[in-house]
Amino acid sequence: xxxxxxxxxxxxxxxxxxxxxxxxxxxxxxxxxxxxxxxxxxxxxxxxxxxxxxxxxxxxxxxxxxxxxxxxxxxxxxxxxxxxxxxxxxxxxxxxxxxxxxxxxxxxxxxxxxxxxxxxxxxxxxxxxxxxxxxxxxxxxxxxxxxxxxxxxxxxxxx
Numbered sequence: 001x002x003x004x005x006x007x008x009x010x011x012x013x014x015x016x017x018x019x020x021x022x023x024x025x026x027x028x029x030x031x032x033x034x035x036x037x038x039x040x041x042x043x044x045x046x047x048x049x050x051x052x053x054x055x056x057x058x059x060x061x062x063x064x065x066x067x068x069x070x071x072x073x074x075x076x077x078x079x080x081x082x083x084x085x086x087x088x089x090x091x092x093x094x095x096x097x098x099x100x101x102x103x104x105x106x107x108x109x110x111x112x113x114x115x116x117x118x119x120x121x122x123x124x125x126x127x128x129x130x131x132x133x134x135x136x137x138x139x140x141x142x143x144x145x146x147x148x149x150x151x152x153x154x155x156x157x158x159x
Contacts, residue, residue: 032093032094032095033093033095033096035091036086036087036088036091037091037093037095037096039086040083040086040087040091040096040098041095041096043079043082043083043086044079046075046079047075047076047079047080047146049075050072050073050075050076051072051076051142051143051146053068053072054069054072054073054135054139054142055139057069057132057135058132058135058136058139064132064135066126066128066129066130066131066135067128069123069126069130069135069139070123070124070125070126070128070130070135072123073120073122073123073124073125073126073138073142074124076116076120076123076124076142077117077120077121077123077124080113080116080117080120081117083113083116084109084110084113087102087103087109089103097154097155097156097157098153098154098155099152099153099154099155101152101153102153105152105153108152109149109153112145112148112149112152112153113149115145115148115149116142116145116146116149118145119138119141119142119144119145120142120145122138122141123135123138123139123141123142126138
């Protein structure tokens with residue numbers, strides 16, 4: 001019979017190996033990306049992480065915390081503010097999921113990023129005493145702006 005310490009040690013090693021495997025999978029998604037393309041992929045990943053944190057609160061999968069929701073909004077806003085500079089002409093290399101429409105419809109892309117900036121600023125500026133329904137409405141505005149931009153300007157994931 002295996003002692004408890006050995007079982008715990010094996011479980012920790014298995015969890016660490018799983019974590020490394022997942023991290024390597026995330027890194028593989030950025031294979032070949034360098035410079036500004038990698039910067040924007042990292043910015044999108046940061047915003048996606050904040051959105052996942054908010055979604056978990058909104059779905060009741062984690063406790064609602066107005067301060068954490070506002071901080072997630074600040075994270076999204078911080079990334080959104082510099083988004084346009086991460087899409088210079090010529091940065092549509094193969095590792096990027098950005099569609100050519102980003103550059104051929106630049107005015108529409110600017111409007112989409114402005115919508116994200118406005119929605120994320122509203123979430124970031126939410127009253128710390130705001131209730132879940134108030135935060136949910138602000139979160140929905142951010143989600144709508146993300147979805148609209150992704151539908152028009154981002155290629156689907158390879159399967």
